[in-house]
Amino acid sequence: MVPRIAFTPGEPAGIGPELAIKIASSDRPATAARAQIIAIADPDLLQQEAARQGKPLQLIPFDSNREAEPTPPGSLHIVPATLAESALPGQLNPANGAYVLETLHIAAEGCMQRTFDALVTGPVHKGVINEAGVSFSGHTEYFAEKAGVEKVVMMLAADDLRVALATTHLPLKDVSAAVTGQSLQQVLTILHRSLRDQFRIEQPRIGVCGLNPHAGEGGHLGREEIDVIEPALNTLRSLGINLIGPLPADTLFTPPQLARCDAVLAMYHDQGLPVLKFKGFGRAINITLGLPFIRTSVDHGTALNIAGQGIADTGSLIAALNQAIELAQLRQAF
Incomplete structure (x- = not known):
């Protein structure tokens, strides 16, 4: 079976949208060819980033009722969420804090309902979410609370x-x-x-x-x-x-x-x-254990200082995708 991997790009002003486009692009790593990659994001944000990188992007509406197939090169499956205001690379905007949480909510619900086989998360900025008036201490704590898990x-x-x-x-x-x-x-x-x-x-x-x-x-x-x-x-x-x-x-x-x-x-x-x-700089990933679903993450921050410049390294995201796909396939097999 082809695993369905949800991906939340995270902070819209950071490098997450750029990483999403690089994973979708026609020269993407072999990782993405083995799974259905479902971005939970604002479609306009992704198209703007694709245009900035000069790469064509097809967004395919995700349909959970259809059999999963690998996402074609140059495309992403999409579950839309809407930004409150347009995002500018490198410029945090508390107005979009609720948008980030909405993407995490959709992802968590989909994983708990087994609509998605695993979740890969991009980097978020905790400070700007808290500035939006929402108490948020991080992905790990958020997903534990959503899943009703005491300890992760x-x-x-x-x-x-x-x-x-x-x-x-x-x-x-x-x-x-x-x-x-x-x-x-x-x-x-x-x-x-x-x-x-x-x-x-x-x-x-x-x-x-x-x-x-x-x-x-x-x-x-x-x-x-x-x-x-x-x-x-x-x-x-x-x-x-x-x-x-x-x-x-x-x-x-x-x-x-x-x-x-x-x-x-x-x-x-x-x-x-x-x-x-030191052993795996640029390839390290974060895995949350104890959740009722598979969650891996990049092991770096939003990198606001290089957002929008097209130079973000996909190494950690590729490793996180690889691990999520492997764990999802193991769960399917057993």
Whole structure:
């Protein structure tokens, strides 16, 4: 079966519309030829961007009642949403904050109703949405709330390296208090289940970083490993989950140790993500685990400074599309 992949370009003044046109163009990557790509966006915005790039664009109305077929070169299937005001590259406009949320709403509803097989999201600008008078902390939290899910996990991937986060966007001073036995068990259970059920890894092996340098060095550099992390891991091991660690991050992120792992759990944002981005800069993607649907995303921002110049790199979007298609096909197969 041909998977239906919804794509939200995100902030209309950013590089998302440019990426959409590059994916649609006749010289598009082979990725898009394997799926039906459905843009949820303002049709006029996409046509204006296509004209700016000098590329013809055919927008095909999406019909969920028709059998999915690969989207032809030079085209996109479209579910329309309407901008409040015309978007200018690089110039944020709070009037269009509601438009961005409308595209996310359509995408989430379509995924939960299984109209779409997966969702790929382009970059949004949280600040301008909040300036529009709408409380918005990010894609991940928005989709979790829409799906009625209490806990989701952020995992980033680049090539064969997968790094999930025990905590996400917290000041470093707050990380220790946020790493609790309960939260670790929740995160690791979701990570294990997703690797098994979504990625079809029969017996996932998860490497777990310690919080402190040298993983606490027997309590001399901190007791979080002894008091919190190790008891949580032992509880999960008793349930059959294969966990390696806690190990010092500078030990776990070495080739011999990574070869033993299908994924790594980092305790905080900048413990794991610099390694991943160094390994796969321009190809890294974000995958939300724990949702009732597949969601991948680019791992970069709106890049307002280069919007409209035709120089945006599609590497992360191509990787996100590839991963979404692969996961959708695995779900169909099993």
